[in-house]
Amino acid sequence: MRCISTKRYGVVLIALGVTLGVSVRPAVPQTLIFSVDPASPTPLCGDAFVAGPQLVVPAVQFGLLPAGDNVDALSGGNDLFDDNTPLLFSVDRVTIGAPGTPINADAAPEMHDAHGTIYETRPPNSHAPVVTGLTLGLAPGFFGDDVDAVGEPVFFSIDRTSVTSLVRGADFAGHVLVTDGTNLSVWAAGFQMGLQPGDDIDALLLLNVKNSEMDAGGDVALFSLDPFSPSTTTGGQGGQVSPADVLMTRFDGTFHVYRHASQLGLQSDDNVDALHVLAGAIPTASGWGLVILALTLLTGAKVFFARRTVTTTSAS
DSSP: OOOOHHHHHHHHHHHHHTTTTTTOOOOTTOOOOEEOTTTSSSOOOOEEEEEEEEEEOOOOGTOOTTOOOOEEEEEEEEEOTTOOOOOEEOOOTOOOOOSHHHHHHHSTTTTTGGGOOEEEEETTTEEEEEEEEHTOOOOHHHHHHOOEESSSSSEEETTTTTTHHHOOOOTGGGSSSEEEEEEEEEEEEEGGOOOOOOEEEEEEEEEOSSSSOOOOTTOEEEEOOOOTTTTTTTTTSSOOOOSSEEEEEEEESOOOOEEEEGGGGTTTTTEEEEEETTTTTTOOOHHHHHHHHHHHHHHHHHHHHHHHHHHHHHHH
């Protein structure tokens, strides 16, 4: 009797791994676009950079003031995600992370590098750094650079301390904005996302389905709020969500928690200040459909190998 090659088992195991939702993370591109917060030594906080840091989009092309506005959320509008998609995120400079997590280790006094690092979170509870501040060419330490936006510079938001926000009104930092290269305009207002006046969007993933004007109920976004937002538990106005929660809206006037702070390895008073999803990330399967498909593969493999064993035994 000849032995059956383990390569055949490998093929089945690979197929089963895909079926069971083992997603493949593409390499993080060198052209990852990001912005930094106003306290960062890297000028200017209204600009967008790639690693170096090298300027790719100056503030004026967002329709912003070059020395007074801060971009704190970016998205290309083509972000694909489901309940199990790995997310990239960053945190602010006072985030400490849950004990035992990479975020907590990087935020330790001897490190103080968590706010310049981009992490990946995978359900149900996996967290790892994927891009360090050193890789991006950022200044380290507590008073170093804080990555506060990651994504393509198509849709964006600005923070509550930006001059443009102060001029336009208290709720302007809760809007999703677009620009024609000179002037900015509101693409989606905060109330369409279920936000209160004074809420500040400080991280954004957006899927603009029709690649056009906002489509309530069709378009979908993931976002987070800064710690001073009235909708947050840290905002002092009875809010119910954490600034480290990732929230979801379909622009129908409501939002809900998509992932809790603990699922990102964070504490409830930490703050997520950037979100991103890699193009080409494979959404993972879930539910009874996954179980049925896995059992089908296993049954098929069992029959296949049983037949091969009979065949090879007869031939010997």
